[in-house]
Amino acid sequence: MRRGIVEPRDVRHVGVVGCGLMGSGIIEVVARAGAEVTFVEGTDDLVARGRSAVERSVGRAVERGKLEAGDAEELLERIRGVTELVGLSEADLVIEAATEDLDAKLAIFRTLGDVVRPEIVLASNTSSIPIVDLAIASGRPDRVVGMHFFNPPPVMALLELTPAVTTSDETLTFVRAYGTDVLGKTCVQAKDQAGFIVNRLLVPYLFDAIRLFDDGVATAEDIDTAIHLGLAHPMGPLALMDLIGLDTMMHVGDVLFEEFRDARYAPPPLLRRMVAAGRLGKKSGGGFYPA
Numbered sequence: 677m678r679r680g681i682v683e684p685r686d687v688r689h690v691g692v693v694g695c696g697l698m699g700s701g702i703i704e705v706v707a708r709a710g711a712e713v714t715f716v717e718g719t720d721d722l723v724a725r726g727r728s729a730v731e732r733s734v735g736r737a738v739e740r741g742k743l744e745a746g747d748a749e750e751l752l753e754r755i756r757g758v759t760e761l762v763g764l765s766e767a768d769l770v771i772e773a774a775t776e777d778l779d780a781k782l783a784i785f786r787t788l789g790d791v792v793r794p795e796i797v798l799a800s801n802t803s804s805i806p807i808v809d810l811a812i813a814s815g816r817p818d819r820v821v822g823m824h825f826f827n828p829p830p831v832m833a834l835l836e837l838t839p840a841v842t843t844s845d846e847t848l849t850f851v852r853a854y855g856t857d858v859l860g861k862t863c864v865q866a867k868d869q870a871g872f873i874v875n876r877l878l879v880p881y882l883f884d885a886i887r888l889f890d891d892g893v894a895t896a897e898d899i900d901t902a903i904h905l906g907l908a909h910p911m912g913p914l915a916l917m918d919l920i921g922l923d924t925m926m927h928v929g930d931v932l933f934e935e936f937r938d939a940r941y942a943p944p945p946l947l948r949r950m951v952a953a954g955r956l957g958k959k960s961g962g963g964f965y966p967a
């Protein structure tokens with residue numbers, strides 16, 4: 677018979693799948709909360725690259741006085757990287773943060789369902805893939821849930837929890853308590869629908885800023901200054917999209933449009949053309965501003 681879910685405070689060993697931008701941050705958050713972490717990456721080189729990313733971020737936390745140097749050393753000793761999902765067989769919780777690709781994630785959840793103990797909760801950090809698809813693939817549909825962190829996870833306080841229609845109340849209660857009491861995040865809950873809360877509201881606003889710019893209503897600088905100073909946002913919408921990446925914005929818009937067929941989510945023509953031209957924002961080619 678399958679055992680009950682562990683108490684959130686008894687989660688001693690967390691598995692994380694993927695150690696890119698988000699995975700490396702999630703690993704740090706979980707390790708800072710005291711857990712041992714095993715993470716999985718595709719190759720030994722990617723394991724080494726992921727580990728360096730965590731080390732750099734932990735180093736920055738020490739420099740900023742958020743972490744003692746001695747604690748940072750112990751924290752890094754609690755983290756190990758492997759290249760096979762079977763390395764997560766002893767995990768008390770698994771958080772998947774691999775590349776946003778449906779087939780890749782379905783394959784990961786199928787394997788996790790086989791190799792991780794049957795009572796363990798499997799969470800996904802996906803921004804757009806239906807949690808229910810991952811839940812069904814795992815063979816334990818009641819124990820799969822979305823845990824959507826924000827970038828960078830060690831800094832951002834919010835955690836969106838997104839239960840699939842199959843997720844049990846026990847699973848949801850567990851991740852809420854883990855996110856709040858153990859990780860110190862503030863949790864909000866949203867339905868398993870593309871965009872959850874934040875992106876559902878953010879994307880039409882960002883796309884409206886592109887439309888305003890493209891209509892020649894104001895310059896990029898003036899649109900951003902207006903929002904920065906008029907609404908006290910840390911940065912304006914065009915600068916924010918340059919930071920997120922215009923290709924990512926287009927992908928998120930496409931996913932939201934596909935789900936809701938609402939024109940507010942359709943990537944504006946200028947965005948598509950900038951992406952086609954390789955103007956992806958800060959990461960390459962510049963965007964609304966030079967890179």
Ligand SMILES: NC(=O)c1ccc[n+]([C@@H]2O[C@H](COP(=O)([O-])OP(=O)(O)OC[C@H]3O[C@@H](n4cnc5c(N)ncnc54)[C@H](O)[C@@H]3O)[C@@H](O)[C@H]2O)c1
Nearest residue numbers: 694695696697698699716717773774775776801802803827
């Ligand atoms: N970038 C963001 O701001 C953000 C915010 C919230 C959620 N997310 C979600 O987080 C997830 C990861 O996004 P990211 O921005 O960190 O991407 P990323 O490309 O930086 O990292 C993904 C990592 O997953 C690894 N990977 C791919 N397939 C794998 C597999 N089968 N096993 C193990 N590792 C594998 C890749 O090598 C890569 O290092 C996505 O689902 C994304 O939607 C991203």
